[in-house]
Amino acid sequence: MRLRARHYRTGQHLDIDCEHGLICALHPASAVRPDLEAEWVAPAFCDVQVNGCDGFSFNSAKLTVEQIQHVVGVCQRHGIAQLCPTLVTGPFEALAHGLAMLRRACEEDTGLDRAIVGIHVEGPYISPEDGPRGAHPRQHVRPPSWDEFRRLQDAADGRIRLLTIAPEVAGALPFIEKLAGDGVVVAIGHTAADAGCIQAAIRAGARLSTHLGNGAPAVLPRHPNMIWEQLAADALWASFIADGHHLPASVMKCFLRVKTPARLIMTCDASPLAGLPPGKYRDWDQDFEILPESKIVVANSSYLAGSWAFTDRCLATVLTLNEVSLADAVEMATARPRELLGLPPRELAVGEPAEMILFDWQPGTAFRLHGTVVGGAIV
Numbered sequence: 001m002r003l004r005a006r007h008y009r010t011g012q013h014l015d016i017d018c019e020h021g022l023i024c025a026l027h028p029a030s031a032v033r034p035d036l037e038a039e040w041v042a043p044a045f046c047d048v049q050v051n052g053c054d055g056f057s058f059n060s061a062k063l064t065v066e067q068i069q070h071v072v073g074v075c076q077r078h079g080i081a082q083l084c085p086t087l088v089t090g091p092f093e094a095l096a097h098g099l100a101m102l103r104r105a106c107e108e109d110t111g112l113d114r115a116i117v118g119i120h121v122e123g124p125y126i127s128p129e130d131g132p133r134g135a136h137p138r139q140h141v142r143p144p145s146w147d148e149f150r151r152l153q154d155a156a157d158g159r160i161r162l163l164t165i166a167p168e169v170a171g172a173l174p175f176i177e178k179l180a181g182d183g184v185v186v187a188i189g190h191t192a193a194d195a196g197c198i199q200a201a202i203r204a205g206a207r208l209s210t211h212l213g214n215g216a217p218a219v220l221p222r223h224p225n226m227i228w229e230q231l232a233a234d235a236l237w238a239s240f241i242a243d244g245h246h247l248p249a250s251v252m253k254c255f256l257r258v259k260t261p262a263r264l265i266m267t268c269d270a271s272p273l274a275g276l277p278p279g280k281y282r283d284w285d286q287d288f289e290i291l292p293e294s295k296i297v298v299a300n301s302s303y304l305a306g307s308w309a310f311t312d313r314c315l316a317t318v319l320t321l322n323e324v325s326l327a328d329a330v331e332m333a334t335a336r337p338r339e340l341l342g343l344p345p346r347e348l349a350v351g352e353p354a355e356m357i358l359f360d361w362q363p364g365t366a367f368r369l370h371g372t373v374v375g376g377a378i379v
Contacts, residue, residue: 001376004034005041005358007348009327016041018354021376026350036378038358038370042330043346044081045311045357046337048162048239048265049120049211051086052272053310057283058085058102059272061094068105072115074275076379078310079372081355082117082338084162086269088284089123089136092148099156106159111375114353118161118341121152122210125175126190127166131217134190135298135305137285144175160184161341164210166191167201180205185340187239188230190215195229202235208340211269212238212255213247214304231258237340239265242314243307245295253323261328265336266314271296271306312357316367326361 003016015034017025052058053074056067068085075083087098099119106113123136125144133141144165153160163179164187165172179186188201189210209230216227230236231254238259242252246269255264268274272283278290280299287299294308311333318329335345346352354376360368371378 001036001354001373001378002032002034003041003356003358003373004029004037005039008040008042008330014041014348016348016356018373018376021354023348023350023352023354026348036358036371036373039360039362040326041348041356041358043334043348043357044355044372044374045079045315045333046082046117046343047075047080047267047270047311047333048084048118048337048340049086049122049267049269050075050080050083051088051270051306053270053274055272055276055281057272058087058098059090059094059284061097063098063101065101065105065108068102068112069109072112073379075270075310076115076372076374079312079315079357079369080310081372081374082115084118084120084341085116086120086122089126089140090284091140092152095121095124095152096155099152099160103155103157103159114375116159117338117343119156119159120162120164121160122164123190125165125169125172127169127192129192129217131219132166132190132192132215134215135284135286135288135303136190139285143170144172146175146178149175149179162187162208164189166193167204167206168193168197173200173204176201176204176206188236191226192217193226195224198226198229198233202233207235207237208265209236209238211241211246211267213251214241218302231255234263237263237265237336239267241269241307242266242317243268243309244313244317245293246304246307249321252318253321256321256323261324261332261336263336264332265340266311266318266333267337268309268311268314269307270310271308274306274308274310312367312369319361319367322363
C-alpha cells in the first residue's frame, strides 16, 4: 500500500509504503498512483478517555467482546488507533464485568490488544457533591478501597493504567501513593479539592488533571479555586475536551498558553451515546438527552455527560484557535498521551507500525479526515 501526503511536522511531500502492518519505505512523491492521498499525514490518535459509542458502554453489565470490537472500529474511523477504554463510577459487579470483558477481548483479538493500550477507571472514588460529580451516579460513589481496586485490577489482568480520583475524599492521599507505587497514572478529577489538598495529591504522586475545567462545581470562588490551582501546578499535566461544548475557546487558549502543548492531552471523552441521533436515552442508571447541537446532557439539567464527538472533531476545534502549530496540535492527541502512559513515541519512520491519519487542513479551512491506516489497512 502506498500513501501520499506531507509530513505533519516537516511539511515534506512523501510517499509512504506499507507492508505487513509496518512502514517499509519513505521517499519523495513519485509518478506511481497512491492508494490514498491527502494534504497531510501524521501518526494516528491515542485517546486516554473513551467511554463507548453508538449505545455501547464499557460500564455495561452486559458488555460483550463484539461490542468492544464495534466501539474500537468506530474509533478507528475517526482516527483513533489506540485508546484507553474508560469505565466510570458504577457498582463493583458492572465494573468487574467490563474489565473482564476488555481483558478477554485483548486475549482473543490481537487487533484489539494493539488498540487498547490501557484502561482508564474514572471513579468511583470521586466527590459525591452535585457539580464536581458531573454525570456520575451518586449512589455508586464511594471512598477508595485498596482491596476493591486490587480485585478490579485482577479482573483486568493488570491493564488499568490510569485512575481518576478526587483527592479530598477520605483515604484518598494514601490510596494515591499506593497507586503511583504500583505504576498506575493517577489523575485528579471530579473534585472540589482546595489548594492544599491538590498540592498534597501531587506530593502523593498525582500526575494529571482529568478534563480540566469540567467535572467541577458549577459556581466557583473567584480565587483561589481548584481550576486555577491545577492550571498553575507545573507538576500536573492536563487533559481537556475540545469538542466545542465542554470548554469555551477563551478557556482553551488559556490552557494552551499556561500548560503549553508539552503538558496537555487532547481527549474526546466520547460518551456511550456518541454518534446517536438527538433524543432521550438512559445509561449509567440515569436519564440523558442528546440535544440537536450534538451536546449530551443529564436530563433536565445543564450538566454535560461526556462528548458526542471523537478526537478528529477535537483536533479540528483546536486548529481553529490559531494558538499552536499543526505539529503541536497533532502531538497533543498522539505523542503526549503515549508519553503519559510510558509508551514509546510513534514516528513516521521505517519499521514503525503503519498507524496513521491522512487529512486536509489549512488555516481558515475546515479539517477533513480522509482515512485512518490501522494494521496496514485503510479504515
